[in-house]
Amino acid sequence: MTELDLIDRKIVAALMEDATLPIAQIADRVGLSQTPCWKRIQKLEAAGVLKSRVALADPAKLGFGLSVFVEIEAVDHSGEWREAFVRTIDSLPEVMEAFRMAGEMDYLLRVAVADMAAFDDFYRRLTDAVPLKNVTSHFAMERLRYTTAYPVNTRDR
Structure with missing residues (x-):
């Protein structure tokens, strides 16, 4: 650090x-x-502390009105499978964030799509690309809070 x-x-x-x-x-x-x-x-x-400077856009105004959190259980935990999975999610622009998790699920994706039909298309491309043990999707109804700013201490320690 x-x-x-x-x-x-x-x-x-x-x-x-x-x-x-x-x-x-x-x-x-x-x-x-x-x-x-x-x-x-x-x-x-x-030093890599500041990674990039970007503009934040309103997803709904860009036609991405549906946010989906996708839980994935891996078929196996081999390096080959993991590399194939990473290549797959890198090729799917709807994946906004991807995390390898500890606990019941192996991976968690935050996906932005226009609507349910667009999510169905995404789901088919995801599941056709790499074998998955289980996929569970959670559909966000409302975003209550959003920030990209970390709570950096700006007071003298």
């Missing part, structure tokens, strides 16, 4: 809140001048 000082944490928090903030505003928020602030941002990017 990269050890971040208070200024680095404040920079990261500001960028997670709004990556379009001008350097001058970020520098002002964290108590630096622009050049040192920009150099810190570059170091955070080089």
Whole structure:
């Protein structure tokens, strides 16, 4: 883990809140001048703390009104099967997030699709591509909270 000082944490928090903030505003928020602030941002990017800067879109306005959480039990736990599964989910753009889990399920996917027909198409492509022991789908009715910002401590420790 990269050890971040208070200024680095404040920079990261500001960028997670709004990556379009001008350097001058970020520098002002964290108590630096622009050049040192920009150099810190570059170091955070080089260290991999800041992975990318993206725009967040409203899925419904883009035609992705259905969120589905898909639990998967693997047929086996071999490296070959796992590699085939990863290739499969990488080829399915509807998969927004994928996690290898501990517990009853082996994998959990968050899938974004337009509607039930689109999910059925996704399901068929997924299950045709790689053998699966069990697939259970949970359909989200309403998103109550969403953030991409981690709760970084911006207070002096």
